[in-house]
């Protein structure tokens with residue numbers, strides 16, 4: 001296995017934020033063009049190399065608190081029932097740029113709102129494999145390890161993380177070998193990855209080679225240290241990294257304007273505002289509203305599709321009347337349980353820049 005960071009087959013308009021490791025996202029307006037994001041536009045979040053894995057040598061190890069540890073080839077994995085789940089993947093760092101606008105967040109990628117994409121994931125249920133391995137009742141967490149090479153603190157290791165056993169046993173949690181009907185591409189985890197719908201993207205470990213049933217969460221850096229949520233006043237110097245902060249899991253309700261763009265100049269009159277909304281994985285999104293007058297009045301958006309899937313986003317469009325007093329366009333979503341989003345980014349600012357789901361505020365200029 002060799003590490004390489006070759007340019008993957010991406011759309012010519014795909015925006016690379018870094019090349020080594022490779023990170024990028026589609027231009028914002030592309031996100032609302034298609035409900036299922038084409039693979040060549042699907043965002044990429046890598047922490048290290050893109051390993052080249054020979055499918056003939058590939059083995060998936062299932063060990064830890066199991067009665068029957070397994071080593072499975074790709075052919076053996078394909079013996080389990082094939083399933084497909086349509087699910088949106090969102091990086092915990094999505095919308096970090098808006099948090100950076102409040103105070104600097106060094107050494108983290110300045111994602112706009114496009115670190116999110118939707119695919120039809122094809123593979124097998126994680127629970128089928130765990131049942132075949134006879135997982136023990138003492139197992140509380142299912143840990144995943146990838147074989148990429150990530151460098152942190154003068155150490156090189158594979159990316160990893162874990163999810164609670166309850167989520168691992170849910171029918172939507174998959175071991176995936178196909179994306180939109182095609183084999184996974186190298187950059188998205190070929191030949192095998194996890195997809196945990198409803199959870200931050202970091203738990204959907206790519207280049208998966210090992211699943212461990214255990215009593216505690218994964219001890220991997222990306223579970224134990226990174227991807228933890230701290231309060232707005234915490235600082236990297238003040239926190240106890242091992243004990244403070246909350247290990248991130250489930251997504252929160254979010255809504256983002258993809259069109260028009262930030263700082264766009266618009267003509268007064270009625271405009272079309274388009275975007276996406278993502279639910280918390282439990283409740284349907286009930287409504288998305290936009291405002292051009294700082295929240296005094298709201299226009300209700302219509303959904304572009306009538307999908308009711310809990311794991312996929314909804315795309316929406318609103319008609320909004322703007323005039324020369326309009327300086328911002330705001331979007332917010334409400335779900336069927338009455339949950340809404342935090343009003344201000346200040347409320348949820350954290351020094352790692354994770355989980356921004358505040359009302360989306362777009363700066364615009366209106367000129368005749």
Ligand SMILES: Nc1nc2c(c(=O)[nH]1)N[C@H]1C(S)=C(S)[C@@H](COP(=O)(O)O)O[C@H]1N2
Pocket residue numbers: 042043044045046047048089090091092146147148158159160187188189200201202203204205206207
């Ligand atoms: N092995 C491995 N898995 C990984 C990562 C990684 O760097 N290495 N990044 C994670 C993060 S933070 C995200 S958001 C998703 C991104 O998946 P994608 O690149 O297919 O969009 O993969 C996750 N799985």
Ligand SMILES: [Mo]
Pocket residue numbers: 045090091092093200201202
């Ligand atoms: Mo991520």
